[in-house]
Amino acid sequence: MRRDLQLNNVGRRYGIHGPWILRGVNLELARHTLTRVEGPNGTGKSTLLRLLARIDAPTEGKVTGRPRTAYVPERFPQALPFTAEAYLTHLGTVHGLSRAAAPRAASEWLDRFGAGAYARTPMTRLSKGSSQKVAVAQALLAEPELLVLDEAWTGLDEDARAELERAVAERTAAGGAVVFVDHDPRRLAGAPHRTYTVTDGTLNLRTDKPTSPSGPQVSLDVQGPPGGQLPPEAGQFLTSSTELTPGTHRLTVPASHSDVLLRALLTAHPPWHVVSLNQRADLPLDDESPR
Amino acid sequence: MSTMTALLRYQAALLLRSQRWLPPFILYAAFLGIGVQGGQPVLDSLGYTAAALLPVAAWLVRICTTNEPPAARSCVAAAVGPGRAHLACLLVALTTAAALGTAATLVVTLISDPASADHRTRVSLLAAAAAGLLATLACALLGTAVGALTNWPLLRSPGRAVPAMLLAALLAVVVTGSPAQAAVSGLVTGSQSGTVPVPLLPLAGAALVAAAVTAVTCALTSRRSP
Numbered sequence: 058m059r060r061d062l063q064l065n066n067v068g069r070r071y072g073i074h075g076p077w078i079l080r081g082v083n084l085e086l087a088r089h090t091l092t093r094v095e096g097p098n099g100t101g102k103s104t105l106l107r108l109l110a111r112i113d114a115p116t117e118g119k120v121t122g123r124p125r126t127a128y129v130p131e132r133f134p135q136a137l138p139f140t141a142e143a144y145l146t147h148l149g150t151v152h153g154l155s156r157a158a159a160p161r162a163a164s165e166w167l168d169r170f171g172a173g174a175y176a177r178t179p180m181t182r183l184s185k186g187s188s189q190k191v192a193v194a195q196a197l198l199a200e201p202e203l204l205v206l207d208e209a210w211t212g213l214d215e216d217a218r219a220e221l222e223r224a225v226a227e228r229t230a231a232g233g234a235v236v237f238v239d240h241d242p243r244r245l246a247g248a249p250h251r252t253y254t255v256t257d258g259t260l261n262l263r264t265d266k267p268t269s270p271s272g273p274q275v276s277l278d279v280q281g282p283p284g285g286q287l288p289p290e291a292g293q294f295l296t297s298s299t300e301l302t303p304g305t306h307r308l309t310v311p312a313s314h315s316d317v318l319l320r321a322l323l324t325a326h327p328p329w330h331v332v333s334l335n336q337r338a339d340l341p342l343d344d345e346s347p348r
Numbered sequence: 349m350s351t352m353t354a355l356l357r358y359q360a361a362l363l364l365r366s367q368r369w370l371p372p373f374i375l376y377a378a379f380l381g382i383g384v385q386g387g388q389p390v391l392d393s394l395g396y397t398a399a400a401l402l403p404v405a406a407w408l409v410r411i412c413t414t415n416e417p418p419a420a421r422s423c424v425a426a427a428v429g430p431g432r433a434h435l436a437c438l439l440v441a442l443t444t445a446a447a448l449g450t451a452a453t454l455v456v457t458l459i460s461d462p463a464s465a466d467h468r469t470r471v472s473l474l475a476a477a478a479a480g481l482l483a484t485l486a487c488a489l490l491g492t493a494v495g496a497l498t499n500w501p502l503l504r505s506p507g508r509a510v511p512a513m514l515l516a517a518l519l520a521v522v523v524t525g526s527p528a529q530a531a532v533s534g535l536v537t538g539s540q541s542g543t544v545p546v547p548l549l550p551l552a553g554a555a556l557v558a559a560a561v562t563a564v565t566c567a568l569t570s571r572r573s574p
Contacts (some may be wrong), residue, residue, distance in 0.1 A: 071573045110426040114570035128426030134417030138365035147361060150354035152427045195423055205426065 060122035061234065062086045062109060062203055067118035069104055078104045082118070082260045084253070086203060086234040089293060091225065091248055094238045095263075096255035102238045103131070103207055105255060109236055110205040124202035124234065127152065129209035133192035135181050141167060141191050142176040145198060152199035159198070166194035169224070170217045186212045193217075197224055204228050206237035210244060222313035230290060230317040246272025247296055247311040275315040277308045278332040279322055288329075291321040305332070312336065351428050355436035358424070362415050363408075363440055372407040373448065376400060380452060390460035390471055391539035394480030397456045398449065399532045401484055402491035403517040405445035409495025410513060412437040430569035434501070438562055442492040449484035453477065469542025479538070482547045483531035489554040490520050490528040493561040501565060501572040527553035 068080040078101040086092060086109065096102050107113040110128040111120060137144055142163055149159030167173045170190040175183060180191065189212040196204060204225070210218050222245055225235050237245070252263040274296060281287070283304050292298075294314040299307050310318045315334075322329040363369055379400040384393045413434070416424070424433045457477040463470055496502075498513035520526050531550035538545040 107422070110422070112422050112425045112430055112570065116571075126426045128423055130419040130422055132419060134419050136417050137420060138362065138367075143361075147354070147358040148423065148427075151351065151358055151424055153351060153354075192419075192423065199427075 060124070061088060062111075062122040062124055062126075063120070064108065064115070065119045065121070067108060067115040067120060069101075069108060069113065069116050077116075077258055079108070079255070079258050079260070080117075082108075084109075084260060086236055088202075088232050088234055089229055090234050090250045091229050091245065092234070092236040093245070093249040093252040094236065094255060094260075095242075095252065100255045101258055102255050105260065106205050106207045106236065106238060109203070125153065125199070126203045126205065127196035127199070127201035128205045129192050129196045129207060131208040131211055132185075133188050135183055135185075135188045137180045140177050140179055141172065141183065141187075144180055144191060145194055148195045149198040152195075152201070154199050162198045163194070166197055167191075169220055170194055171214070171220075172217075186214055186217075189213055190217055193221055193224075197228075200228070200231065200233070202233050204233060204235045206235070206239075208238055208240065210239055210241065219313070223316055226294070226311075226314040226317045230294070230314075230321070243272050245311065245313055247274070248294065248313060273312040274309050274337045275312050275318075275334065276337055277310075277315075277318070277322075277334050278305065279308060280305050280330040280332055282327055285327075285329075288321050288325040291318055291325075294318055309337070352432065352436065355424070355428060355432065356440060359412060359415075359436045359440040360443075363412055363444065366411070366415055368411045368415065369408065369444065372404045372411070375407075376404045376448060376452065379404075380456070384456055384460075386459040387461050389465045389467065389539050390457060390462050390473065390476045391479070391535045391544065392465060393456050393460045394453060394476060394483065395532045395535035395539070397452050398480065398483035398487045398535070399521050399528065401445060401449040401452070402487040402494070402521050402528050403514070404448065405441065405488045405491025406495035406498070406513050406517045408441040408445050409438060409492055410499050410509070412441040413495075413499045425569070431566035434566045434569045435562065438492060438496055438565075441495065442488060442558070445488040445491060446485055449488050450481060453480040453484050456480070464542030465539040471539075471542055471544060475544040479535060479544050479547060482551050483535055486531040486547060486551040486554040487521075487528045489551075489558040490526065491517065493554075493558040494520050496558075496561045496565045501568045504572075527551070527557065 064082050064084045067082045068077055070077045094102050108115055110126050145163035146159045149162050150156055154162055164176060167176050172187050172190040175187050193209055210221060228235050254261050254263055281304055294310050296309040301307055383396045457473055462473045494516045498516055499509050503509040503512055520528050523529060527550040531547040534545040534547045
């Protein structure tokens, strides 16, 4: 049995007389949800994530629920006396994998992030980017029920960033909860179910809906059984859905979620038929202007 | 595989591969090289062997608790809880100290004279080794407690942690009432009369102190800044 992680009126300060970093925080991370936390630097976002990962205990209030958790820090140290593979194998078993499964998962995730070539490189000789890939792989090894990402994309190359977005989509599709902080507003744009802002030590749910789905989208024309409903796992990621003709739908999802949508459609009973698939960049990828 | 086993394997690998265990091992060898010579009364030498292990155990705790950079520690803490992660550090340090002390006790027993301090009364080597092992374990436990009390999460800056650790280790060896002092002085007093003590009470005391300190420091891990 597992329970979703929940913060009830939580506050945190360091030291007995230190200033409050966070206060009166209420938050629940339900299964299948993606949560974004934003706010200016130094407002307590990292402290909030440490509370959610249960690395820190609250000074006041209550944290309940103990999902299997993985955490990715912003900067991962290189000063560990292991090869990337050995470190990940150790961490895999710490996350609960068997000693047979851990090395397999380690090499699979290194490959997914394009770091397979560094498997036997000592961590001390990895570049910053490669060592961040190890940090991310560490968290994904054992399919955590709660994934906490503190600027995890920082330092990753373009391919690895996209892979991490897809991994996040997979986790939420598989029933996990994911919470993340990232300075880039386009990160997983359109995908979070909830966005919170940390200001002056308090957490506020952002209610203003973005006017149009931002970030690259993928649109699919799909055909289902006559009168068939979309599989429920597919429904939760959709940006939009229109029925073109009876049984034929045009679905739009954030590009990061196209794989999980396809998987849900193709493995449904009976499976859906994919007629066509188009990438649509609602916003050009090279657009650096703040929105 | 149980999480605790995985954690212990990880922490032990971290200690072994970091090679930071080497300086305390060398220091201990130097201590023994200076203080113990072949043919000396066995209980005196065993008392010295046990006492010298205490600062070594504290140092091993310092190594184990600082081996992992904070960000890496956070990754492990998220997976298993910060308290259990810290418990694994302390257990690996304690086990290493106990293993080192056991090896030293056996060597010292074999090279020493099985007699009282005045070399007149015979002392059973087996009983002496057993007493030496109990005293050594008491010192390893108390040294672990000293190390746990004077390092993260209680003290963080090396400028305060290291002097505090050295002072506490010294006091734990010499101050009356300390289980380590009781175990060691039991051996030394026993050597004068040629009777081998059974330092079970000091061992129990040291185990109690170590368990209490471990519980407190593990509980504090999630309350201190990283």
